[in-house]
Amino acid sequence: MPRYNKVYAGPVTQVSPQVQERVCAAAILPGTALIESGANFAQAGANALTKVYIAQDNYLALKGVDDAWPANDRIIGMEMLDEQFFNVRVPTGVNVARGSQLTTNSAGKFVLATTGQRVIAIAEEAYNNTSGADQLVRARVARNQLAAA
Secondary structure: OOOOOEEEEEEEOOOOOOEEEEOOOEEEOOEEEEEOOOOOEOOOOOOOOOOOEEEEOOOHOOOOOOOOOOOOOEEEEOOOOOOOEEEEOOOOOOEEOOOOOEEEOOOOEEEEOOOOOOOOOEEEEEEEOOOOOEEEEEEEOOOOOEOOO
């Protein structure tokens, strides 16, 4: 059962995030990282080094945050802007502290960044994911942090 029911977390003063819609060849879980691949989206890999988008929940089809977008579907990627919060997907077994530096793993999920890896997001809450399933953790985009120390 998900902890949050939406991937975009605010602020409420902004009605919605800036988004891009593109086709993606793979099935994509909401809250994972996407990258541009020509005219399409692709799942971000480990330590993604290009512009990263967050896969939005498929609210247009009345799907929840644990329902993957089907392969070869047009999906919504949210641009990570400074003043906005996102609930990003963290795999089970990852212990996130508030202020943790996050990067992506090979499945586009957010994990703790280690020395030399690109920092994509900063955790805005502490959560020890021992639930046995991926969970959404509140984060915001990292700026001016190219590599974890």
